[in-house]
Amino acid sequence: MFQVSAASSPPHRAVWRGFVRGSLGTGVAVVARGAGALVLNKLFAVYAPAGGLTLLAQFQNLMALLTTLPNDGVQVGMVKYLAPLRPGSPRYRAWLGAAAGLNAGALLVGTIALASRGLLGWGWPSLAAFVLGIGLLTGQSLLGAALLAAGRLRDHIGLTVVLAALGTGAAAAALWRQLPLNVVLLAYLLAQGLTLVPALVLAARAGLLQHLKPGARISRGALRGLSQFLLMAVSSLLFGKAVDYVLRDYLLGAFGPARTDLWQAVAKLSDNYTMVFAAVMSSVFYPRLAALATDPRAARRYLQGVLGLVAPVLAAGLVLIFACRNWLLPLLFAPHLLGAREFLAPQLLGDWAKFLSWLFIFQLTARARTGPYIAVQAASAVVFGALLVLLLPRFGLHGAVWAHAGRYGLLLLACIVIHAMAPKHG
Template identity: 60%
Template sequence: MSLPAAEDDAPAAAPPAPAGLGRFVRGSLGSGASVLARAGGALALNKLLAVYGGPGGLTLLAHFQNLMALLTTLPNDGVHVGIVKYLAPQRPGSADWRRWLAAGALLNAAVLVLSFALLPLLRGPLLAVFDPSPSWVAGLLAGISLLTGHAYLGAVLLAAQRLRAYVGLTVALSLAGPLAVAAALAAGRPLPQVLLAYLLGQGLMLLPTALLCAHYGLLRGPRRLPGRPALLALGRFLLMALSVLLCSKAVDFVVRDLLISRFSLAETGLWQAAAKLSDNYTMVFSAVMGAAYYPRLAALAGNPREQRAYVRAVFGLLAGVLAAGLGALWLLRDWLLPLLFDERFAGARGLLGPQLLGDWAKLLAWTLLYSLMAEARVGRYVLVQALSAAVYAGLLALLLPRLGLAGAPWAHAARFGLLLLGCALYFRPLRRSS
């Protein structure tokens, strides 16, 4: 069920593990500008909403971002991941390039239409907290459509190896959201409208992205509609993204709703501060791995020995780097929480330890699970997501009554500790030398 290797990735040309690791490190450093911009923009946004709305405002921001994720996960984690895989070996403007480009655009449109059609059925649990008007809902749908278009064309730039343009657009996107929020706050808008301004500010980045893609000749359409094989190939990535949507994004939304109902908006905001800090460096990790790790891993799908050596080298490097970085965050927690959020968030210090521990295990487990994604092993990937979500639900039911709010980060730590252990057992051939 594995995908074919890229045409120019003959086994003899694959680098040995040390060279592959060097490539990963150089790629990680090369994407530093976009990563820093994304992290800085997220921190600025958190600070603005924390100061303006306190713990409750930060909780609403997280709820809105989670809503955005629910509506964009299938395109971003499905179609866009697959399109990079299939466009990368093609020459821009060729018949194959145009066929894949059209297939991705068609699937994105279909997914958005389906998501928007289902939204009224879930209006209560998804939107009620924002007290939305019809114009607010219309703005939400427009913003999601624009943002998805921008993300798709960004994936096209990445597949065409237009990294400088991709980095520049990522930096601009990271600034657009906080600037739109600052303008809305300065105009005295209520919080739901401020959050909508954040989405629309990012969505308007579609225009410069489309102009750049047109400039590089990446948007030539096919002479006929894409065939069934292309749609089915990308559909496998949609199935994996669907498992992420149901077993991760939706679960996060439900857990936050549960905590708000069980505790209060302000108390949940303390847990949210620890989770938002986690979201920031997880975003950085995902950006680096998406640009520097996953494309090479996918290219080595036809050479299992070199792929194992590459994964082993990157995993060993990340285990130490992540432990050092997350340990430093824990030592600096009393200084960081007031700095990044507000003095009212100092109560989150006791929740940060288990959150960081769980994140160390989560990010290392993800490093291994990228192998399933690169090989399009849909059944196994979906099974992992489902089991992980089920374990998390059981842990929350067990720990929340006993530990109160602290049960949430401890359930997170136990969930990903068990996932890392399971991945270590499943991927044990990686420990063998090549």
């Protein structure tokens, strides 16, 4: 039978202590990213024209469409394969070279797709600036992952702080000067891309770039190894980021910018604490789970121990957000977005289920279970699409948040059932 309690057992106490210590270690980076996001959302809610908050989210979603394959695919696999290797060794260079090649390929494919579809209706100069910013950001992400694999957590945190400060500062300066909205968004992206410079310096100091040869042949074995993670990222892109982009575009057309901004305020609030949760899970939970991939019984105990801690803590935190909604929404965004509170309850309910289901899905990533991972992502997207088709005509904009709650509630239920039925040894 599936169990998540047993809080008094020594193994679970040990899991909790290790998890909490690791989580606190990432606190500076999480606070920096969270503070940057909050300030950015506030600036756009107050100083951008109607629909500006939704356009910011759509632009960030477009950024994610081009960075998901490198960040959620190549870099995740690179951390797994680089961690046990000595920087500068032939195998290390092979994995790093394959990762750089795959990132370049993903950027090329994304650029071709953008050139054929356009960039939010903007012109070619904006497209060129956007691709440049994405390229710089991808390079920074690659080096940041190499630093993380080498155990240089302090350097990785420093890059995160600089990235948040530069992006938010550039957007604030552009808004203060009342520049066009597309210029503000591009300034936000390009400023983040500038973190490639300190990333190069930190990687060189750590000895991660030694003996690299730019013209060296890319290892086919490394390409095959990283491609498993790339395929999983493709599923996240198609069944996650792309779905979000299309949904937001539909809501803008169906309900208008001002009304959609209310829904977007709740989604942005969700993005802020989701970013915190994802940062902790990817830097603390995932590496430990990946290390236990060859010991399914220990991995199962670790998952259940973390789940027993996270589930009630998340519930308490989300209930607190709901209780503070009347002053929290105007504080974080703007007074005219207080109406967003009508969408908050189902969003929070769905987020709680989403976070817990992520803990189960991390197992598939840690064990490189590409097929099951893609199947889960596809099934989740299909359910979400069906719920949107069913609920949007009946409940209007409220249907979007109830579809979100239904999607992740069903996903969590499926994860629990599968976990309970799985053999205890694997």
